[in-house]
Amino acid sequence: MATKQRSGGGMSEQRRARLRLEISREAARLFWDQGVAATSGDQIAEAVDLSTRTIWRHFRSKESCAEPIIMQGVVTLLGVLRRWPRQSSLEDHLATELTGIRLGHEKPPVDLADEMLAMKMIRLADTEPALRTAWLMACDQVEREMCAIIGDRLDRPASDLQVRMHAASAAAVVRVLDEHIGTTVLAGDDLTEFHDVTALARRYAHAIRTATGGAVGDPIA
Amino acid sequence: MATKQRSGGGMSEQRRARLRLEISREAARLFWDQGVAATSGDQIAEAVDLSTRTIWRHFRSKESCAEPIIMQGVVTLLGVLRRWPRQSSLEDHLATELTGIRLGHEKPPVDLADEMLAMKMIRLADTEPALRTAWLMACDQVEREMCAIIGDRLDRPASDLQVRMHAASAAAVVRVLDEHIGTTVLAGDDLTEFHDVTALARRYAHAIRTATGGAVGDPIA
């Protein structure tokens, strides 16, 4: 296969992540096409041309094969939030970042096809309890990130109870919004609702602002 | 065994729930004592004196055996919220309900031992991803209930996006508070923090109020 990097021992973290994502793509496709229960570990292995044993070396269960692709669906927002400068308002920051991405000025965060796959998995999670786990785990990850970001913004430790509650609310509304967008897109409904990027930014910002009682959103003096 | 009720066909829902809870108790005990991985379905079956096959008839996985006892931990709050009259503020309602329970005037909602077991499971969920699922599922249930309650209060359908976001935030802060209380209790730390029932009520109320941007909490005019 491709290049390993010797120094540091073992497969590079990046390469490992890429492989997991590759497996995840195929797994997600199979899950969507034929259902989770009807998809076996052997099938996933065959689809990515690896031995079944290797699949279990990279994933602890077949459902967790969907995790990387689901996680891809939230890394964009997470990255954007991590770059939020203290002196900007949430609305402004989201708007500039989103337009930058939309116009292709910023680096392309994730492939559109991957985004679609992620939406499909989240959709499947509605009926497949096994997949729901993966989705909730991803949201859990978002929440932990939020703790760091919000804690930093509020000059408090990320373990602070208030910070954790704000982070939990913020992550929760983001999740609901994502689910809403996902189901709308997959249903093929009125996509116009999301075409205006600044409006979308305002929507996310307003949701987070409300969910944190106004504690998160303003620029820091 | 006890009485079935014929009309409606099958075991009564109540009886089934009681049985599931009984299994859940033993499973939780085993999980806590020896870890999830080290506990087999056979052991659970033996502990409740049932065949292993019967366990799988009532639970789709061994981890889900913990669900009923975890759910017990949140039904109290859920019941309280469901009884929230429109003309009361959240603070007042929670305070009166909690003191009523504390004083024994109201019906005892769940056994204290069960509450402890629930806390232990939530604690375990921190390190055991399989159990985390059960806990997140329970929270998911809370969120759905919240949708109904909040939707009703705001005179909007439970499926309304705004309602769902409020419900998600509210459920999220309740979860964080529950986790906080659970870890504190299990650590044997400063329990005095929770002795004042009205203060506790105010705390929950304030958290929910903040998480919903003040939309939920006031009496309805």
Place this chain on the structure above:
DNA sequence: AGGCAGTATGTCGCTAAGTGACATTGATCT
């Protein structure tokens, strides 16, 4: 009381999800 109907449980056997142990490849360093 006694037979009938229906449901819960037990028993058996199987599929497939994961794991451990050991062999094999294949790249990198000297």
Place this chain on the structure above:
DNA sequence: AGATCAATGTCACTTAGCGACATACTGCCT
């Protein structure tokens, strides 16, 4: 080129969980 070490393959094994059939229990009817 040969040594080294991580990644993968191969094979045997454990066990969660389910389908199918047999059995026991419980209520209903006459």
